[in-house]
Amino acid sequence: MNNKSTLKAISSHQPWASMLVLGHKPVENRPKPWNHRGPVLIHASLTFDNDGADWIIENFPHLEKPVLDSKDLRGGIVGKVNMVDCVTEHTSPWFCGPKGYVFEDPETVTFHPYKGQQGVFNVPWPPPALIPDRQWYIDQFKGEECQCGAEKKARNAFCLGCYKALPARYKQALWSRFGEGFEQAYDDAVKWLNG
Numbered sequence: 001m002n003n004k005s006t007l008k009a010i011s012s013h014q015p016w017a018s019m020l021v022l023g024h025k026p027v028e029n030r031p032k033p034w035n036h037r038g039p040v041l042i043h044a045s046l047t048f049d050n051d052g053a054d055w056i057i058e059n060f061p062h063l064e065k066p067v068l069d070s071k072d073l074r075g076g077i078v079g080k081v082n083m084v085d086c087v088t089e090h091t092s093p094w095f096c097g098p099k100g101y102v103f104e105d106p107e108t109v110t111f112h113p114y115k116g117q118q119g120v121f122n123v124p125w126p127p128p129a130l131i132p133d134r135q136w137y138i139d140q141f142k143g144e145e146c147q148c149g150a151e152k153k154a155r156n157a158f159c160l161g162c163y164k165a166l167p168a169r170y171k172q173a174l175w176s177r178f179g180e181g182f183e184q185a186y187d188d189a190v191k192w193l194n195g
């Protein structure tokens with residue numbers, strides 16, 4: 001892979017990842033030191049840290065909205081920061097150590113679905129533009145209306161009725177990621193449901 005076209009990335013649970021790229025949290029707590037200085041992409045993992053969300057809202061009530069919004073931004077790159085230091089002490093209430101990666105120049109980016117990894121990993125950047133098609137499927141997935149017109153839960157592909165009606169192989173296929181099979185699985189399921 002051409003190093004010029006990749007950036008270093010680290011993954012964090014939500015809502016922590018969003019707090020970093022929105023500039024509310026200036027320091028990332030990590031067990032290991034890191035001597036990197038420069039741009040770092042922030043990846044939001046699929047996990048939502050409910051206790052962390054409670055802590056943030058309790059200590060920073062004005063951050064309730066971005067904390068809740070971050071639930072919809074999981075499983076991809078949410079923004080970029082500039083790493084300027086790695087410390088063992090920091091005055092920020094967000095610091096708990098043992099190491100703190102100090103970030104500046106936070107910026108959000110258009111959510112870019114991407115599979116995260118442990119530790120530091122490389123991500124092709126800038127990303128290939130989101131194919132419009134893919135965005136349509138993401139919208140279906142996030143929306144609250146099923147293809148049958150009934151209400152569905154956001155982040156479910158279908159309403160419970162449609163989902164239950166599907167054969168197991170379709171249900172299983174729907175667990176694919178965007179860009180890695182979800183679109184096809186969704187189309188197949190819709191075709192079957194309306195067969």
Ligand SMILES: [Zn+2]
Nearest residue numbers: 146148159162
């Ligand atoms: Zn339905």
